[in-house]
Amino acid sequence: MNRWRRLAANALGAWWATERYFPESSFERIAARIAESETGHRGNIVFAIEARIGLKSVARGCTPRQRAEEVFAQLEVWNTAENAGILVYALLAERAIEIVADRGIARVVPDPQWSRICLDTAAAFARGEFLAGALTAVDALSGLLRQALPALPDIPRENDLIDRPVLL
Amino acid sequence: MQRNARRVGLAALLVVGALLGSQGSWPDAWPRALRRETLWASMLLGPIALIALLFPQWPKPVKLAVSLSVTVSLLHLANAPSIMVFLATPLLALLAMRREWSKMYHGGRRPKSTVRSDGETRASASQGEVAAAPSRTTASRWQTIRRVIVHSLLAPLLSGRWYTRTLQQAIDQRIAESGRGHLGRIFVALETRWPVVDIRRGLSPLQHARNxxxxxxxxxxxxxxxVLIQIQMAERAVTVVADRGIAERVEPRQWQVIADELSARCARGEFQAGLLEAIDRVAALLRACFPATLASADLSGRDDIPVQP
Structure with missing residues (x-):
């Protein structure tokens, strides 16, 4: 997408979208799924949804990826004991999904796996299955985390980050 | 209660202004333009304030419609140029709908939880962060106003006196020098003032430093x-924030000592000497915990830049 199309998409797209596609009930279900999955591994999953990003930053050339990294810093997803925070960022106006993983988990999991999860989620969102897509993404990520960083039985884990999806 | 008092004041002021303006008993010495402006302002804002005051229980669209029609008829009565009417209507609608507009913009709901919006700091148990300033979590309105004034007026005047190119160069150089001995990273942020949003959120210097x-x-x-060493000029605060890797090996007291020392020296005006010494002390801590003997291969990508946002 070139810059003008991105500007148009961010100005005109996804009005009332978060309300329609992610009602309160699906927020709770995603939160419950994340909380449940985090009992099985030592990572942390944060789900962030944004309707659109500011036109000023689009004009400056901020891509969804950069915005996702900004959100990663802002929500303090980096602040985990084993550097195993994962941010799933959905930008509804541009229909973009970004997954930002902290170094502790990113160096264990190869790149194609991340992009596969990303593409699957994007495909599900494009079909209009928002809740199902989000839950599948959480499941896939927790599968990865379970392999890479399984929960240790004797150490009680600290849940550093919020489970509830964040609406930006 | 307070909101109502403000509305009463606004409405009274505007009614008086409108009366004065229309009766022609406006002091002659005052510029004519001012009189015209007051007239228009009172016509535009008066009905909204009055109706909000008199009928607070009406639903919002009704209040909006009534006050709009009053405004438009007032403007017609005053023989306002029709351009004013055309301009005023959408402007007023926007003003009144401001809150709804922002709700729509955020996708139907106000954002529920963002980290920066609230004062609580999560997961700070394993993170060393200290401030040499009284911590403040909630601020009253007057405190907020005072802080806005200090930040926006005084601090920019002062900034040129302490933030100089030589200071920045000295800091750059010292960080680069001390960086050879350890594997940590030192960041220095010299900040004259905060953005106004942070003041309105009533953050403490520590929360701001964390952000x-x-x-x-x-x-x-x-x-x-x-490790981030930050001087917040307008708040007269010095903060040191350390990530968990270093914070768990150093006892919190030592950060506090560094922050207190630096803040005392800044109070005496010795910014450069104080900062350089603080950098040295942090570097000594890092050298003790992360000496650069074992792996020096991954030292690339070191770019410690003091910033002045």
């Missing part, structure tokens, strides 16, 4: 051993 720590990417270190 800065996030924004600067000081967390993005291999061993979680970034």
């Amino acid at each position: 800065r720590f996030s924004e600067m990417g000081a967390w993005n270190t291999e061993r979680n051993n970034g």
Whole structure:
């Protein structure tokens, strides 16, 4: 997408979208799924949804990826004991999904796996299955985390980050 | 209650202004333009304030419609140029709908939880962060106003006196020098003033420093051993924020000592000497915990830049 199309998409797209596609009930279900999955591994999953990003930053050339990294810093997803925070960022106006993983988990999991999860989620969102897509993404990520960083039985884990999806 | 008092005041002021303006008993010495402006302002804002005051229980669209029609008829009565009417209507609608507009913009709901909006700091148990300033979580309205004034008026005047190119060069150089001995990273942020949003949120200097720590990417270190030293000029605060990798090996008292020392020296005006010494002390801590003997291969990508946002 070139810059003008991105500007148009961010100005005109996804009005009332978060309300329609992610009602309160699906927020709770995603939160419950994340909380449940985090009992099985030592990572942390944060789900962030944004309707659109500011036109000023689009004009400056901020891509969804950069915005996702900004959100990663802002929500303090980096602040985990084993550097195993994962941010799933959905930008509804541009229909973009970004997954930002902290170094502790990113160096264990190869790149194609991340992009596969990303593409699957994007495909599900494009079909209009928002809740199902989000839950599948959480499941896939927790599968990865379970392999890479399984929960240790004797150490009680600290849940550093919020489970509830964040609406930006 | 307070809101109502404000509305009463506004409405009374505007009614008086409108009366004065229309009766022609406006002091002659005052400029004519001012009189015209007051007239228009009272016609535009008066009905909204009055109706909000008199009928607060009406639903919002009704209040909006009534006050709009009153305004438009007032403007017609005053023989306002029709351009004014055309301009006023959407302007007023926007004003009145401001809150609804922002709700729509955020996708139907106000954002529920963002980290920066509230004062609580989560997961700070394993993170060393100290401030040499009284911590403040909630601020009253007057405190907020005072802080806005200090930040926006006084601090920019002062900034030129302490933030100089030589200071920045000295800091750059010292960080680069001390960086050879350890694997940590030191960040220095010299900040004259905060953005107004942060003041309105009533953040404490420590919370602000924490946000800065996030924004600067000081967390993005291999061993979680970034340390941020920040001087917040307008708040007269010095903060030291250390990531968990270094914070768990150093006792919190030592950070406090560094912050207190630096803040005392800044109070005496010795910014450069104080900062350089603080950098040295942090570097000594890092050298003790992360000596650069074992792996020096991954030292690339070291870019410690003091920033002045």
